[in-house]
Amino acid sequence: MPLESMPLASGYLKSTLLADAEISTRVDVSIHNFRGGTTNTVMANALFSGDPPDVLSFSVLGWNYQSFGALAATFKQLNPNGLVIFGGTHVTNQAARVFRMFPEVDVVVNGEGELTFRELVRARLAGADKNDLGSVAGISFRGTDGRTVTTQERPRINDLEEIPSPFLTGALELTDANGEFRYDVALMETNRGCPYKCAFCYWGGAVGQKVRAFSMDRLRRELEMFAKLKVHTVVACDANFGLLPGDLDFVEALIETRDTYGFPRALETSWAKNKSKTFFKIVRRMKEAGMHSSFTLALQTLSDNALETMNRRNMKVNEWEDLAAWLDNEGLDCYAELIWGAPGETVESFMEGYDRLARRVSRIAVYPILLLPNTDYMEKKELFGITATRGDHDDFEYVLAHDTMTFAENQHMQRFLFWARVVAENAVFRYIWGSLRHFAGLTQSRVLLNLGDWIAEADDPAAVPLREFMATAAGGTDSFGAAISYFYTEAEAERLLRRWWDESILPLVPAEFRPLLDEIFRFDLLTQPVFRPGNAASLPEALPVTEIRDEKYYVRKDVHLAYDVPAIVGALRRDVEPDLSPSPRVLDLYYRTGSESAVTSTNHEIVIHFMGMTKEQILANANANANANANANANADSDADAGPAAGAAAGEQLGERLPLADGDAPDPQPPSSHSPLTIHLLPPDKGRCA
Template sequence: MPLESMPLASGYLKATALADDRIRAATEISIHNFRGGTTNATMANALFAGAPPDVLAFSVLGWNYHAFGALAATFKQLNPQGWVVFGGTHVAQQAARVFRMFPEVDVVVNGEGEITFRELLRARLDGADRRELHAVAGLSFQGPDGRPVVTQGRDRIEDLEVIPSPFLTGALDLTDDQGAFRYDVALMETNRGCPYKCAFCYWGGAIGQKVRAFSLDRLRRELEVFARLKVHTVVACDANFGLLPGDADFVDALIETRDRFGFPRALETSWAKNKSKTFYRIVKRMKDAGMRSSFTLALQTLSDNALESMNRRNMKVNEWEDLAAWLDNEGLDCYAELIWGAPGETVDSFMEGYDRLSRRVSRIAVYPILLLPNTDYMEKKDLFGIRAVRGDHDDFEYVLAHDTMTFAENQRMQRFLFWARVVAENAVLRHSWAALRRLAGLTQSHVLRDLESWIARVDDPAAVPLREHAATAAGGTGAFGAAISYLYTEPEAVRLLTRWWRESLRPQVPEEAAPVLDEVFRYDLLTMPVYRPQNGPAKDEELPVEVVRGQSYYVRRDVELAYDVPALIRTIRADGEPDLSPSPRTLDLYYRTGSESAVTSTNHEIVVHFMGTPRDEMPAAAPGPGGPS
């Protein structure tokens, strides 16, 4: 990614440790934030140039588990007396396996790490033996015989204010050498905890947790820091945003900050799966204020059998459909989440649910189920007949089959998931889905399968990269990102999609609807983000840049449409009767600059903020320094 991803967890650890006078006086704490794809050798050279540190601590998840184990081994060669600390949900309560695989690791933190890490550093300053850390609660360490010793459990932090803000204290570097905000988005926590016990998820620790919140005053001050740095998008890293009444207060503070400074302009988060009055109040407030977001229906499945295995109950079907219809009628962006491969799910139940959901929400994020440590599914593999394989380059277990899903069915569905994620989830055809369904009776799954089969057989050099990426899908670790980037950044990909539409899909639509659908499809391609890489040729023609309310936009002027596509789509989304008679419209399209990080990181929640938009559909103006240009 051209921009870094914010290391929020490391920022919390550093800020909490440096709040201790003794640690601050006696230590130097550095955060090393490496991009995806960085080699172990590159990381080792960056970490160990000069004198190696005394303590090397890693924030571990499945994708960096093996790399960090290799770095731990290198560190011990350079500093045998140094301490290696692993923390994070992937290794908590998993010390026996961690120590067996990576004997160089000395400590595994179980649970929230801020206070435990601070006490570990105090123990180090006191000269404690890393094999005798019984006095530090909340961790596992290797005893003198190499066996894991688990210390007394540490209660979750009730008063989150004891954790200093990494933004307000300066513990986390926020700007680059030019003084600009250095990360793709600003990450914040407004609360911690999750009351649910979903079998696939660690967020609730598979046991459920009380939700604890940071103070509104602190959050206001953090928002102001981001506003002054002109941060466009804030991501609230909460499990169920919109669940607590205080979430509405945070949104009020966000909008007030935007009104004062012109930024931030968008909020992304994991919205609460059960929508309360608080959620509706938040959505209405954000719409009225022109604050953008992608509202989530985190359903995961529409199968009653799969829901039972998940320890999960969704909203009643009529409730989520009513909610989706309400969001559509309000003209608000909404996407849904589904998991393929949960025990109890079948191919038929999943596809029925997918198309039912796509009638209301075209952008569906579909993920193959993974087995994570400390979750119910991992503990009950035998109960569900789960057969899985551990990843080559990560430490997740990929489900291959279970009692309601055969190997062959899973392989076939993985190919469907590839195209669903690449084209639908990432909004490549964000307007065409509703128009095709309404005017041609074509379901989203049918269109995706049509594209899949056409790409597989067409004799066109531009299809070769997509075929190669799709061939990796059967293992569940397909090259989704590479395929998405290809569609968004390569002119040949746009030509290929146009050829597919003309040769394969258009013959399937009624003749009277074909001209309208052609124009909707063209509008989708026209409104793809403008991609301007630092090195290499640009995908798009040179476009002028205009500053609107403090934000730079590329402008494609005098775009002539044979039909008023924006109005047509609004009518379809609101369940109105579309007028198919020609209605020419000329408009200017505005594309937020700086899409390169969003496109190459393939974050569908962020990339939609870079889509081309008519001036009258841009977010509402804010007064103050960020007011109208």
């Protein structure tokens, strides 16, 4: 992606070290944040140029496990006495396998890492041998006899204020050389823990755990910092946002911050599985305030048999239809999550559930089941008759077959998943689904299968890259992102979609509805994000840029529609029969600039913020409060003359104007693909290094 992902987990580790008076003057701590796809050679050159560090630490998940093992081997060639530490959900309780595969790894941290990491560095500074770390709780290491030693389990951190904020302490760099916020989104945690024990999940190791919250005072100060850096979207890295009453307080703080500074303007998160009164209060408050979000229905399956194996049979989340109808009728953006291939699921049950869900939610994130360490499914492979294989580019186990899914059925469904994820989940189309179902009786799955079959046979050079992407998508490659980018950025892709529509879909539509459906299809294409890489000439048309409330937008003026498409689509969402009489309409469409990061990744929650909309929609989403408009504009005016460095100056001064926090917590699923952390131990007379 053009923009970096925030290395939140590494930020927590660094801030915890630097807050310790015994450690901070004796270490130089550096976070190395690499983008996905960076080669091992590039990372090695960046990490080890100059003197190699004394300690090299990695926040490990399945996608970076192999790369980090290779970097550990390189490090030990340069510094045989250096210490290599692996932590993260993928290696927790997996030390024997880690040490067998990567003998250069010295320590595996089991569970939350901040306090454990601090003790490890303390022990290293005191001269402790890497084979004699028994005094540090929550780790595994090799003893002097070469056997794996696992120390006593470390209790989870009850008082999260023990962990300093990486933002307020300056442990994380937030701006680039131009003073702009450097990441795609701002990541925060408001709490840790998950009360559920779903069979496929190991959320930060905190499944079946009491939820612990951060102080609202610190969260407010972090929000204020992001606001001053004009961060558009905050992502709350919580397992069940909306579960706790304090989550409503966080939303109020977010809205108050937006009303004061004009930012942030959107909240994305993993919403609570069971929707409580707190959730509905939050949704109403966000709608009232014009604070945008994609509300999630994390269903995973609609099959009773699969719900049983998932340990979700009795969860109220499965009473979803009334909630989906309510969100739809309120006109709120909503998406759902399904997992294909769970034990107990069949092709028939999955497709039936998909189309049942699609009647209310067209944007469905469909993921193939993966076996993750420490999960119920991994431990019960034999019970469910699971056959799986390790990925070529990652360390996940991909399920190939089980007692209710044959290998051939899975292969067929992988092709469906490809088109469902690329075209529906990532919103290449948003409006045609309900219209085709209502006016032509075509289910969403039938349309997606139609598209896949047509592209597989199309005698069109524009279809060739898509066939190649689909062929390689099942093995954990970046084919999904490549296909999404292709649809959003290539003029030939639009022509291909137009040809498919004309040849394969319109003939299935009753003649009297074809003009209307054709206009809805055109509107779908018109509202896709505008993508402009470095070469401005790549745009098929020259679109002017305007600024609305401190954000820049491309403007497509005088768009002529033969029907009032937004009104018709809105009526269908509300289960109201629309007025189909021709009603020509002319409107201007606005597209947020900077979509490059969103359209070249698979982040459907972010790409939705770059879709074309009217000015009225922008103003409604940005701020529903006239007084807040005035406040935000006043703040924007005060900073506008400072130029591009204003953001940097604001960030630099925050340490003086805001008292430093004493607590924060790590992201249970570190979002950055590669974020090693290096430590150089300093002689006593060197003092503290930045």
